[in-house]
């Protein structure tokens with residue numbers, strides 16, 4: 001069945017959706033005790049994930065991350081056999097959520113996707129529906145704090161929290177404090193997107209509020225970990241594009257709209273690995 005899904009090469013979205021739904025429902029990864037699954041088994045699933053990506057790109061719903069970043073997160077989940085949940089904070093139109101939902105379906109994990117913007121939740125629902133994957137993700141309208149308030153106690157330790165929401169210093173710090181405030185919320189891997197990302201023209205767009213609370217994920221993370229966190233210090237693993245790689249904007253060649261860029265010697269993402 002899976003071979004069939006991949007063979008269709010995602011030419012026709014309706015057909016893809018049917019096929020991928022069947023694949024996700026019927027095919028679990030047969031993890032061995034060490035967690036590694038052979039390429040013969042993993043390969044078709046990776047092809048299916050790439051197909052989801054291609055369909056999303058055609059529909060303008062692709063994740064706002066680099067392909068390399070997506071692959072790094074997906075392999076982290078596929079190569080490790082723990083069964084903790086996947087939590088995405090900030091979904092936009094669900095380009096990444098659909099990939100997580102697929103992985104959740106084949107690995108037996110729970111998947112939660114949170115966004116403060118109701119229209120983004122609707123778009124995410126539509127994107128996951130396109131592949132028949134909506135039943136594998138619980139969509140949560142609101143902030144991480146609202147999610148924790150309503151689901152916190154029942155969530156088992158997550159394998160992955162993917163933090164990709166507001167990116168400002170203040171909100172990121174608040175999210176990090178919350179995640180580290182309960183043992184059952186500290187994930188095995190905490191992926192921070194736009195780690196060294198900056199806006200070049202914040203004042204024009206956001207005025208003083210932005211000047212006082214700039215986009216500064218890296219700063220918030222380092223401040224939190226060095227000044228406030230007394231638990232085991234995570235291993236830091238940069239991921240995704242490094243400044244200037246894969247078409248990412250640099251300080252010398254910033255984005256046209258917001259003059260945004262990844263700071264020199266910085267990276268698109270950072271994964272914090274907790275024991």
Ligand SMILES: C[S@@+](CC[C@H](N)C(=O)[O-])C[C@H]1O[C@@H](n2cnc3c(N)ncnc32)[C@H](O)[C@@H]1O
Nearest residue numbers: 063064090091092096115116117143164165166
């Ligand atoms: C960069 S986009 C997310 C991209 C998505 N993760 C992807 O891979 O394509 C940021 C999203 O975060 C949402 N957002 C902004 N502030 C938020 C907050 N405080 N809590 C939850 N979501 C937030 C926005 O509505 C937007 O959809």
